Amino acid sequence: MKPYLVALGIGLLVGALYSLLGTRSPAPPAIALLGLLGMLLGEQAVPLARQALKGQEVIAFWKANCAARVTGVPPTTDDPS
Known part of the structure; x- marks a missing residue:
């Protein structure tokens, strides 16, 4: 039920x-x-x-965790097997 109420609240704000x-x-x-x-x-x-606040690599994190969600294209692997 909570996700529905959050979605409704955000919808009201928007x-x-x-x-x-x-x-x-x-x-x-x-x-x-x-x-x-x-x-x-x-x-x-x-x-x-x-990631940036932790001082960790942002580009690699983006490619591994974010890019597929934004583009809809799954990440590619360098390992052909």
């Missing part, structure tokens, strides 16, 4: 933001797609920031 910006809801397709891209990138920003 709806209020749309209203403040004067954007119709549902948003025009280009705006909606950019919003979805922003959500995907924002979801990965926290793990990347944690």
Whole structure:
């Protein structure tokens, strides 16, 4: 039940933001797609920031853990077997 309430709360916040910006809801397709891209990138920003704060390699972490979620393309392996 909690994920549903969180989704509803976030939806209310985004709806209020749309209203403040004067954007119709549902948003025009280009705006909606950019919003979805922003959500995907924002979801990965926290793990990347944690890696950077730990002083660990961010590029390798992005390739191993984030890139497939954002692009939809599974990571490739160098091992052909």
